[in-house]
Amino acid sequence: MIMRSGQQLLLPASPVFIWFTLIAALLLDMLPLGRIPWMPEFLALVLVFWSVHQPLKVGIGIAFMFGLAIDVHQTSLLGQHAFSYTMLSFFAAMIQRRLLWFTVPLQALQVLPLFAAAHGVEIILRLLGGGVFPGWIVLAAPLLEALLWPVASVLLLVPQLRTPDRDENRPL
Template sequence: MIDFQSGYILRPVNPVFIYFSLFCALMLNLLPIGNYGWVPDWLILCIVFWNIHQHRYVGVVWAFLFGLLMDVHNSDLLGLHAFSYSLVAYIAISWHRRITALAVFTQAFHLLPIFLLVSLFPVLVHWMLSGEFYWWALTGAIQASIEAMLWPLATRILLAPQRRPTDVDHNRPI
């Protein structure tokens, strides 16, 4: 895989690193911080990243399973996060060629609707099922904006193990 930003060829990704990063993101989501609008959904950020960059390892099924875990953790309607995570994973896999060809900051703008879909989908489902609309729940738009702003940092951190060193050692074959 080529990093279009730097022009370097990236090393093959280690699947252990992928699943470790997903586990760390899940643990960050499980922290008892609270359900505030300024707390990003670390797991969806990581799922979208790996669906765009390595969709063979992390697909819609993994997103669905992580969504079920988040439903159980939040004591929410079972399948709510699972459906939204799997829908977003499908969209990210469909857009992966388009997104990787863009600059990192432009990628963040293109991914903002995806993050908005994840954060506002539970609000709309609760509104349709109960008939009551909680205006404070629209802070999900703030959450989606923060996730889009964190995208360049997530890209930098999650691609770091794959980057080749800039100094070339002629005695080393790879």
């Protein structure tokens, strides 16, 4: 893939680091804070990030597995988060090549509809299963996830950054 000018070359992502961040986001989502409808889903954010940056290592199957884990933890309709995370991972992998050409703040605007659609699917499935509408405050969750995208980009790409070793004979 051709890189933008000025974009830094990254080291390969360690599978151990990828799994550590996914499990840390899962544990962060499992904090016993109660049902807060506007709370962003950190696992969804990390899944989308790795689906964009490492689509061969984090895909639909991993998203489905973590979605089932969230469904069991929240005692929600089984498959609600699994379907939502699978959809997120699929569409993130679809827009992956185009998304990486944008700057990080513009990437946040590009992933905002993905997060909004995922929350919309979760609400529709909850309502079809006989649940209650959580209120319009639930619209804040995708906005917060999009606002956290630049923070996640910086934090999750730090281990992959090369040291700026300038050499006149080696341009990379």
